[in-house]
Amino acid sequence: MLKLTRAQFERIVAQGRQGKPLEICGLLAAAEAGEAGEAGEAGEALLVGEVYPVESDDKSALTYTINAGGYIRAERDARARGLKIVGIYHTHPATVAYPSVTDVARAHWGDTNDLLFPDFSYLIVSLRDPQHPEPHSFKIRGRRIPQDVHEEPVVIE
Numbered sequence: 001m002l003k004l005t006r007a008q009f010e011r012i013v014a015q016g017r018q019g020k021p022l023e024i025c026g027l028l029a030a031a032e033a034g035e036a037g038e039a040g041e042a043g044e045a046l047l048v049g050e051v052y053p054v055e056s057d058d059k060s061a062l063t064y065t066i067n068a069g070g071y072i073r074a075e076r077d078a079r080a081r082g083l084k085i086v087g088i089y090h091t092h093p094a095t096v097a098y099p100s101v102t103d104v105a106r107a108h109w110g111d112t113n114d115l116l117f118p119d120f121s122y123l124i125v126s127l128r129d130p131q132h133p134e135p136h137s138f139k140i141r142g143r144r145i146p147q148d149v150h151e152e153p154v155v156i157e
């Protein structure tokens with residue numbers, strides 16, 4: 001389960017609306033998990049501590065690419081505050097909030113079956129209905145759609 005505050009969610013939605021018709025993206029950070037295990041596992045809620053908007057290199061309505069420099073800056077800031085990057089968010093300006101073939105492919109290192117960020121939450125916010133942004137979050141475990149795409153609940157409060 002992925003938990004965001006209303007303010008964090010509104011920030012993503014505002015960035016998304018501003019970026020329309022292009023996809024926008026960014027990073028989600030949460031408190032470091034204890035030694036016991038990764039946060040977010042076994043139904044444990046993953047509390048987002050900070051949202052980092054990051055420029056998309058793609059400037060596309062259909063795909064996004066997290067800017068590498070933006071990633072490094074966000075990670076540095078998060079670490080300084082006792083947080084770590086736990087997820088990536090992006091918008092689907094005109095389509096359903098479900099990972100595209102490209103989204104799933106790019107969760108991997110090139111053409112390999114190795115995941116870039118195996119434990120990340122991939123939050124997608126659909127803006128197809130401008131008045132009702134739809135957040136859905138997924139763990140991507142492999143290349144097969146839908147078998148390797150696992151939805152997790154999103155709570156905004």
Ligand SMILES: [Zn+2]
Pocket residue numbers: 062063090091092098099100103124
């Ligand atoms: Zn997408």
